[in-house]
Amino acid sequence: MAARSLASIVPTHRLLEGGGFPVRRPAALGRLTDPFLLLDEMGPVDWAPGEAIGAPAHPHRGFETVTYLLEGRICHSDSAGNSGELGPGDVQWMTAGRGVIHSELPTPEFLESGGVMHGFQIWVNLPAKDKMMEPRYQDIPADEIPVAESDDGLVRARVVAGECLGVSAVIETVIPIVYIHLTIQPGGSLVQPLDEGLNGIIYCFGGELNVEDGSVSDGQMAILSEGDSVAISVAEDADGAAEALLLAGEPLGEPIARYGPFVMNTEEELRQAFTDYQSGNFA
Ligand code: FE2
Numbered sequence: 001m002a003a004r005s006l007a008s009i010v011p012t013h014r015l016l017e018g019g020g021f022p023v024r025r026p027a028a029l030g031r032l033t034d035p036f037l038l039l040d041e042m043g044p045v046d047w048a049p050g051e052a053i054g055a056p057a058h059p060h061r062g063f064e065t066v067t068y069l070l071e072g073r074i075c076h077s078d079s080a081g082n083s084g085e086l087g088p089g090d091v092q093w094m095t096a097g098r099g100v101i102h103s104e105l106p107t108p109e110f111l112e113s114g115g116v117m118h119g120f121q122i123w124v125n126l127p128a129k130d131k132m133m134e135p136r137y138q139d140i141p142a143d144e145i146p147v148a149e150s151d152d153g154l155v156r157a158r159v160v161a162g163e164c165l166g167v168s169a170v171i172e173t174v175i176p177i178v179y180i181h182l183t184i185q186p187g188g189s190l191v192q193p194l195d196e197g198l199n200g201i202i203y204c205f206g207g208e209l210n211v212e213d214g215s216v217s218d219g220q221m222a223i224l225s226e227g228d229s230v231a232i233s234v235a236e237d238a239d240g241a242a243e244a245l246l247l248a249g250e251p252l253g254e255p256i257a258r259y260g261p262f263v264m265n266t267e268e269e270l271r272q273a274f275t276d277y278q279s280g281n282f283a
Pocket of ligand 1: 060102
């Protein structure tokens with residue numbers, strides 16, 4: 001197998017998103033991270049009672065939003081009447097397709113009590129032929145997300161999409177996607193196959209990981225070079241476990257016309273998205 005190494009390290013910056021919640025976001029994703037359009041680490045933020053903020057009603061068209069919550073509680077509802085709640089460890093894989101208008105807010109109980117909110121939202125692009133597909137939700141509770149563990153118990157993997165250590169995800173993706181939450185204790189290591197041709201990313205959100213000849217630490221995103229596997233490890237004398245998302249996906253290589261919550265292929269389609277949204281002919 002040809003092991004992948006670190007092609008580049010992308011720093012992250014902090015900003016306010018939605019109604020004003022703090023996120024950590026790697027500098028612009030592009031061709032090397034295709035099909036991933038956005039990666040936001042939401043928080044962690046410790047809200048005082050009555051202060052938690054989310055994203056009030058907003059539209060999406062042409063891609064997927066994947067929300068993975070680690071702490072806190074979010075409720076979502078959309079214009080088609082779908083609604084639900086996400087708690088720690090839950091995943092929502094929402095395929096916006098031709099359009100949804102939804103809100104993503106702290107639950108009333110969480111808003112009242114306050115507490116720590118922490119999670120991820122990533123945006124996965126859809127191929128041109130699927131951009132106008134029917135919207136689809138896959139709401140997977142924490143206890144249905146498969147977990148894999150290495151024989152020595154030092155690597156724990158929550159398999160949101162793809163496969164790890166012989167364990168397969170339950171979520172269906174439109175194009176081949178790998179989405180794994182890795183927790184690696186000091187001295188732990190993993191060799192993960194990643195099909196040749198997929199773009200691969202590691203986002204570290206705690207501790208430090210080694211990949212081939214380099215390292216990725218808290219708040220950094222690494223773009224992986226070509227290859228068919230990646231070897232990830234944590235030094236034996238590390239202070240604590242490393243936490244990371246390992247993402248890989250098949251690059252679409254298609255033109256992108258993007259504005260805010262709409263990601264299409266042409267300016268014409270983008271204008272159409274605005275027209276449809278403004279005329280209420282959406283979702
Ligand atoms: Fe959204």
